[in-house]
Amino acid sequence: MHISTDVLRRYIDVPTDTPELRALLDDCGLEVKRVDDSSGIANFTLELLANRGDHHCYEGVATELNGRMGTGVRRPELADLATGESPWPLRNDTELCLTYTATLLEKTGDGELPADALRVLEVAGIHSLTAPVDASNIANLEVGQPTHAFDADAIDGTVAIRLSRAGEQAWPLFAEEKVELPEGTLVIADDSKILAIAGVIGCEESKTTESTTRLLLESATFDPVAVRKASRALDIHTDSSARFERGADPTRPLVGAGRVVWLLEQAGWARVGKTGQVGDWRDPQRTISMDTRLASTFLDLEVTTTLAAEILERYGFGFGTSAGHTLNVRVPPHRLWDVEFAADLYEELAKAIGYNETPIALPPVDLGALPAPWELRKRAAEEVLVGNGFYEVFTDGFYGRHVRDQLGLTEGHPLYDHVATTNAIERNYAFLKNNALAQALDCVQANAFMRNDQVRAYEWTRTFHPTTDARKAASGPHGQGHGPCFERRILWGITAGTDRPANWAGSQRPADVHFVKGVIAELGVELGTRFELGPIGASEPLVDLLHPGRRAAIVLDGERVGVMGEVHPNLVRSWKLKKQRPVYFEIEADRLLFTSAAHHGFDEPPDWQPIVRSLAFALPVKFEAGKVVDTLVQAAPDWLLDVRITDLFVPDDEDVRAVTYSLVFANDPADKRSSDSVNEVCEALVAEVHRRFDGVRQR
């Protein structure tokens, strides 16, 4: 809402200093978003509170400021409208019209609206049209009551407030053609057409023009929900609908009409007869009993009944019979929609005193809490990832339908079905994501486009999976289920490029599955959980999205808790990645964070230098080097401390892989281990490997 200080001062005396006035408005809940004083007169753009329809006018702003300042509000001049026999046949067919007034005016001469009234329109940025339209707009800005003027000569018979019928059409102002209304829309109609969508907008066929000489002035109060439904259904949002949706003052229609009539009387119009009125909701009463002792406790300052009454009166509240510490507060009609509890009155007291003036105190606090174990595990996991060059990113919880095709998912695939959004305004919001791989690949693609080949990213996120599992989907407002889906919390990561950027030493290798395996192993070390890699199951949703020769399940305590692998070449093509061979992993976050760390034992390191021997084997293609490690460990005496793979060589001219194993033996002079005895053990180990694996031979 735009207001100007010169207009505001007609209603209330306010500080002349612009910053001081701005601070006052902010302090009273009339938040200033912008100030423009380039013309020498300060104009404010206010962001009004969503529950305060009464603030949408100068009188409302002045009333709010008066609650703080108590200097009094000056009201605009009104025509004194006598109600009685309606000047036009009126009929109210619905309770959704709370009250409706109709006043007939005739043009009796030429004249113009007062310049100071037109200034109100100028400040609001509303162009001046005809006197009836301008007067209606001015009155709304001044006293907060929407009104509408019909060309009386365009009305056919009785004016009825009713609900629209099936298939009924209306022609809203400014629309190019008639539109069909949803059945049950609150409308104003005559015997042959719809005159207005109640509280929202008038219609073309009864609008006033320059040649209008008789007009019927409507000033009413409508049910907020009815107005809101109509406004949303027709996607027509007006100042009038904004006002009515927030709940209008049932006593205001005569005030609004009185102001319009007064303005039009200045411009050569005259009333004909009395003002007709239908609808019963004219002066509802609501009383709230407030105990000032509780108010004192709440605000931590002494609130006497006298002080409370004085403050609330400034805001327009009245009082019933009060006794002792109890004040029976009568809610003014313009506050019926937002004042219901004693707490609402406490707010008024606090505003009047000033939110910055009431006492401030920290409640008694016990010793603070430490981070929960899962929070510490999360930090520890992040340290591993960050230490290995990963950056944390955030991706959306949804993506477009195209992702299904991009992933190559067909019906029957475990990731084919998604939970869909039903009203997304952008097509990229169509599906809640049921996997994070697509967005991980988007990350690689986006970075590749920017010629950033080094990608290492991770995210803690959720995937959403449709479910018909009654336990998981326990619905209903008080259930703890997840409705149409269950949510999986995961940690995912992706790498592409090399383990370090191109450098002058040439010391790079691909950030491949071995790199990621190392990262996962480090996660396990840091979290005290030993992850192992195992065969990936056929039912794993991501199985066919990963390279068949470079993928594995991540296993914890014999149970699958995640997957890792190089992205399938099909997807690499689908994402138009030319050089990158991304490697993806994901781990169930709950298993990662809520698994207790295992306490492995501690063996004192030997005091003597270990004995190290190397064994090299030629392994057939696709024969796993780890099988030899397992055999060596199983067959060796218990003084074998460690087996490490220290070299891998693929000869050009042989169909084998040459793998070097470094065996570390404990040395203990007490056992008199000689070089010969260690060599004998190694020979036995080689023999065992040869015995177990036909195609394996020592090099």
Place this chain on the structure above:
Amino acid sequence: MSRPDVEALVAAFHADLGAASDLAALDAVKRAHAGKKSPLKLALRELRNVPPEERPTVAKAINDAQAKIEADIAEAAAVLEARAIEAQIDREWEDLSLPGLAPARGARHPLTDVEWRSMGVLRRLGFEVVDGPEVDHPYYNFDALNIPEHHPARDMQDTFWVDGGWLLRSHTTTVQARILEERDSLPIKIACMGRVYRNEAVDASHLAMFHQFEGLWIDKGLTFAHLKGVLAYIAKEIYGDRPVRFKPKFYPYTEPSVGVDIQCARCEGTGVRDDEGCETCHSAGWVTILGSGMVHPKVFLEFGYDPDEISGIAFGLGTTRMAGVSTGVSKIKSLYETDLRVHQALHRGGL
């Protein structure tokens, strides 16, 4: 047996020593003149053949010569070692203008840092972290929080509806609702943080998904003064000793509702920067950092609590905005993109 010519031996040593230009040559000199088979050692062994009356004199001469040779060798070794180290150092010059080779660290997202820092403040007040679903029933997102159907406040939160009439939560207050429903003992001191969703077109400063961080403290005897005290404490711990102000706001689930502003750090509260209006605070001199309030009586009643018996403090931090402010990123959309150049620049500086 004639007496050994010690002087000649020493002279021969000095001749060889003078020719030794490196440690290897010196070692050869040492072996030749001070080793087990050196002439002086042989002369010592032959002392028995020297007439007894001359033996002490000869022995002393040999020993003196030996000591002299060893001292000279040590001195020469020190000189040659120093020269060798010097040569090694010269050889081993490294071009330290070349970039380092240690693996570079990555970084957490700035938002995660903001959440951790904020939670650190709340932990001192005894808050614990709780979590809740992102897909939730509208009851928890709206109705239970005093936002009935067709309430204008629902317009403030353009909602993503999903299959089955559920929704993507538009605020983390859903978690508060669930906690109020679940817990039956006081006090409740919880913080929830996470993703929330708004059905909006994305631009530089509007996102369809962003983060919120909320706190809820329910107990007997909490007052408006306590609300302000907690808010001021949080503001001070996160933003330091900057002036704070409280202002009326509207949130359907709190009454009274309070906005918290801190003085704008860019313009020091003047609203002016470089002779123009401060962009950061829109010339207000203040920046809103918190939305808060006393838990609305209707919310208590909804979950069977008596609002005359207990009261509550609720507040929310705009952590996405805080991350933007702390990193100097004005277009927060870039914080939600996976362009790692942004994250690298934020973490390491430069591009």
